Amino acid sequence: MPGISGEKEKVCIIGSGNWGSAISKIIGKNVLAHPEFNSTVKMWVFEEYINGRKLTEIINTCHENVKYLPNIKLPSNVVACSDIIECVEDATILVFVIPHQFVKSTCEKIRGKLRDDCRAISLIKGVDVSKGGLMLISEEIREALSIDVSVLMGANVAREVALEQFCETTIGYNDPYNGEIFKKIFNTSYFRVNAVQDVSGVELCGALKNVVALAAGFVDGLKMGSNTKAAIIRIGIAEMKKFSHMFYIGIKNETFFESCGVADVVTTCYGGRHRKLAEAHVITGKSFDDLEKDMLNGQKLQGTITSKEIHQILTRNNCTEEFPLFSTVYRICYENLCPSHIIHDI
Numbered sequence: 001m002p003g004i005s006g007e008k009e010k011v012c013i014i015g016s017g018n019w020g021s022a023i024s025k026i027i028g029k030n031v032l033a034h035p036e037f038n039s040t041v042k043m044w045v046f047e048e049y050i051n052g053r054k055l056t057e058i059i060n061t062c063h064e065n066v067k068y069l070p071n072i073k074l075p076s077n078v079v080a081c082s083d084i085i086e087c088v089e090d091a092t093i094l095v096f097v098i099p100h101q102f103v104k105s106t107c108e109k110i111r112g113k114l115r116d117d118c119r120a121i122s123l124i125k126g127v128d129v130s131k132g133g134l135m136l137i138s139e140e141i142r143e144a145l146s147i148d149v150s151v152l153m154g155a156n157v158a159r160e161v162a163l164e165q166f167c168e169t170t171i172g173y174n175d176p177y178n179g180e181i182f183k184k185i186f187n188t189s190y191f192r193v194n195a196v197q198d199v200s201g202v203e204l205c206g207a208l209k210n211v212v213a214l215a216a217g218f219v220d221g222l223k224m225g226s227n228t229k230a231a232i233i234r235i236g237i238a239e240m241k242k243f244s245h246m247f248y249i250g251i252k253n254e255t256f257f258e259s260c261g262v263a264d265v266v267t268t269c270y271g272g273r274h275r276k277l278a279e280a281h282v283i284t285g286k287s288f289d290d291l292e293k294d295m296l297n298g299q300k301l302q303g304t305i306t307s308k309e310i311h312q313i314l315t316r317n318n319c320t321e322e323f324p325l326f327s328t329v330y331r332i333c334y335e336n337l338c339p340s341h342i343i344h345d346i
């Protein structure tokens, strides 16, 4: 069956980090299984050299992203390319999967270069406050490119997904037709998609859980047990829900029980990078910038920036005291507050 333009849908992945590479494995296989998709998936790579070789060349010959997702084979129909215009110009579907700090500059490069029937889905966990108010990444992309943007968020640590360990994920869509198309691109027997008509709710869950994950890492660094971690998870979800309803109209309460909500908070508080680096911050006293360089091999932390962005919004609206967990995480990350306050101040 053809896409809405009458031609086959052409998928382009913008990003090739840890999650971008893992999801390319699913997309590459799924486009071959559904006749409405073109069999080639272009993947934009922020070019870099690994032992003198271009990362794009390594991916296209060895079918492995040796830096961001080593020891996982990618499908050969996923073609890496460092020229972003070449990647997007004939695409009907864009999958955004870059760290949120690079969204603005990336959108600027492709503005005016897209087909009229192009739409997007964002897998990016973060928010933007550069224009003064709170903006979701999907809104930022929608505004910059004038296209429909859905989102995909869930309890999805990239390497576990790449190893095909069973998990669930949530797609938030505006347009039901796009919701169906995206389900075909992402759903597999081990990566089970549920789609809901609540883009903002799904996306806020994905962004805010990174702040909760930092709190979980702090209590791990303080050598607290599982009761304390459970309290962080409960209080964190309560603040996520309160924040979402305070700043967005129409968020559905059920969304917090989807994979993007409670399940992502649990997985990230046990298995994610944010937890790991927050724990290391308590144990070593090193800054997050140094820990990111030392421990993440080029991967990026989103939650510290998100905690600052959320704090700006809360301060502007005079309600920091209503969000003790979010506020304490911010002060530990940016004001040298002793991590033990994560227990005393919430």
Ligand SMILES: NC(=O)c1ccc[n+]([C@@H]2O[C@H](COP(=O)([O-])OP(=O)(O)OC[C@H]3O[C@@H](n4cnc5c(N)ncnc54)[C@H](O)[C@@H]3O)[C@@H](O)[C@H]2O)c1
Pocket: 015, 016, 017, 018, 019, 020, 021, 045, 046, 047, 068, 097, 098, 099, 100, 102, 106, 123, 124, 125, 126, 156, 157, 158, 159, 298, 299, 300, 301, 302
């Ligand atoms: N890693 C996970 O397990 C996971 C799971 C779900 C969602 N996410 C989300 O997916 C998004 C992407 O994360 P990731 O894990 O794929 O990335 P990553 O942190 O592994 O990698 C960083 C990426 O940023 C690229 N980069 C560096 N400088 C850049 C620039 N100036 N412009 C554009 N790109 C640049 C690097 O080349 C690399 O591909 C994030 O929002 C993250 O929260 C990650």
Ligand SMILES: O=P(O)(O)OC[C@H](O)CO
Pocket: 125, 154, 155, 156, 157, 158, 213, 264, 267, 268, 271, 272, 273, 274, 275
């Ligand atoms: O490794 P983290 O902390 O960025 O979390 C990864 C994913 O978001 C978990 O779903």
